[in-house]
Amino acid sequence: MVRQPSINAQNRAPLSIERIIDAALRIVDGQGLSRLTMRRLGDALEVEAMAIYHHLPRGKEQLLDGLVAHVAAAPATPGGAGGAWREDLRGWARDYRTRLLAHAGVLPLVVTRRNPAALTETVVSLREVMRRGAVPEDAAAVAAHALLGYVIGHAALEVRGTAEDGADRAVDWDARFDAGLDLLLTGAG
Amino acid sequence: MVRQPSINAQNRAPLSIERIIDAALRIVDGQGLSRLTMRRLGDALEVEAMAIYHHLPRGKEQLLDGLVAHVAAAPATPGGAGGAWREDLRGWARDYRTRLLAHAGVLPLVVTRRNPAALTETVVSLREVMRRGAVPEDAAAVAAHALLGYVIGHAALEVRGTAEDGADRAVDWDARFDAGLDLLLTGAG
DNA sequence: ACCTGAACACCGTTCAAGT
DNA sequence: ACCTGAACACCGTTCAAGT
Numbered sequence: 001m002v003r004q005p006s007i008n009a010q011n012r013a014p015l016s017i018e019r020i021i022d023a024a025l026r027i028v029d030g031q032g033l034s035r036l037t038m039r040r041l042g043d044a045l046e047v048e049a050m051a052i053y054h055h056l057p058r059g060k061e062q063l064l065d066g067l068v069a070h071v072a073a074a075p076a077t078p079g080g081a082g083g084a085w086r087e088d089l090r091g092w093a094r095d096y097r098t099r100l101l102a103h104a105g106v107l108p109l110v111v112t113r114r115n116p117a118a119l120t121e122t123v124v125s126l127r128e129v130m131r132r133g134a135v136p137e138d139a140a141a142v143a144a145h146a147l148l149g150y151v152i153g154h155a156a157l158e159v160r161g162t163a164e165d166g167a168d169r170a171v172d173w174d175a176r177f178d179a180g181l182d183l184l185l186t187g188a189g
Numbered sequence: 190m191v192r193q194p195s196i197n198a199q200n201r202a203p204l205s206i207e208r209i210i211d212a213a214l215r216i217v218d219g220q221g222l223s224r225l226t227m228r229r230l231g232d233a234l235e236v237e238a239m240a241i242y243h244h245l246p247r248g249k250e251q252l253l254d255g256l257v258a259h260v261a262a263a264p265a266t267p268g269g270a271g272g273a274w275r276e277d278l279r280g281w282a283r284d285y286r287t288r289l290l291a292h293a294g295v296l297p298l299v300v301t302r303r304n305p306a307a308l309t310e311t312v313v314s315l316r317e318v319m320r321r322g323a324v325p326e327d328a329a330a331v332a333a334h335a336l337l338g339y340v341i342g343h344a345a346l347e348v349r350g351t352a353e354d355g356a357d358r359a360v361d362w363d364a365r366f367d368a369g370l371d372l373l374l375t376g377a378g
Numbered sequence: 379a380c381c382t383g384a385a386c387a388c389c390g391t392t393c394a395a396g397t
Numbered sequence: 398a399c400c401t402g403a404a405c406a407c408c409g410t411t412c413a414a415g416t
Contacts, residue, residue: 184335187372
């Protein structure tokens with residue numbers, strides 16, 4: 001009789017980088033970044049913390065790098081169905097913002113020096129949209145960083161919940177994000 | 190004979206919140222955020238770590254809040270000498286970026302949920318510049334958050350050192366920041 | 379190959395005690 | 398009022414050992 005390969009002697013699936021990152025992301029989203037410890041992560045995976053090091057030799061650094069890669073990766077580029085590249089950029093920015101806000105606990109890690117490669121793919125995907133719109137290369141370079149910076153920075157402001165000056169009336173962040181985006185896309189004319 | 194009040198029995202100046210924050214900032218700037226521990230901070234101040242809690246009852250949380258307040262506070266608003274409010278905004282943004290980059294290690298803390306009040310003063314100072322330019326209030330609200338988000342996000346990209354797509358040629362971040370700023374200020378017409 | 383258990387150096391913080 | 402010293406619960410990580 002053949003043992004099922006996905007069930008080991010202790011009757012649980014073997015560890016994998018994907019499962020580790022998934023569990024870590026669930027802890028950060030649910031309890032905050034400061035609650036992510038190797039020991040707690042081990043508990044969530046029903047394994048001793050030290051087992052994680054077998055899959056992530058660089059330890060917690062590598063774990064955090066993985067979280068950044070997962071969250072900061074480019075959103076699916078909208079199908080470039082002709083003409084409306086400006087609308088494509090708007091969609092790109094909205095999708096990316098949504099992803100960042102869905103994992104707000106990881107945002108501080110995105111801002112850290114770690115994992116330099118994590119955002120290059122993202123910039124590439126932005127530049128592609130612009131190339132389809134025949135934006136000149138040097139203007140596109142500026143616009144890409146400006147747009148990406150705006151999205152990340154605005155997400156940071158939202159997470160912080162910056163109060164309005166003086167009055168404490170609520171801010172409609174969705175509307176405000178779109179309005180700022182328009183400012184930027186107008187200038188990128 | 191009167192003892193000098195600034196020298197205590199152990200021949201050193203007494204602790205104060207200002208001295209503590211200063212020393213902490215020096216550690217973060219010089220060695221990075223992860224090297225900032227209460228024990229090391231105590232060493233830098235030539236005091237036992239536990240003495241710090243007497244001045245910062247909320248402990249390390251309060252210390253980090255203080256760092257954010259120090260770095261994210263508004264830059265000195267340029268003297269509003271009539272007309273050129275758009276130039277004032279540009280100057281404001283450049284000054285603020287310079288401050289953020291001078292304390293890049295604190296940037297992740299700015300992005301964290303901590304110290305909600307830290308940026309309100311900053312938004313106020315931005316809104317003042319716009320009010321001098323007679324920008325309508327609702328347009329100013331959008332522009333202020335857009336500009337602040339852009340500056341913070343762009344600084345984050347710079348600190349990370351996002352590589353150019355494909356090629357690894359160096360990026361002139363100063364020029365790129367100014368160009369993106371122009372995009373935004375053009376849209377804020 | 380993959381995981382465990384004990385151990386080490388280091389955290390943040392509390393609390394009673396000193397001056 | 399201000400600081401110290403010892404202690405506690407918890408980290409990340411190493412390493413020898415198990416299967």
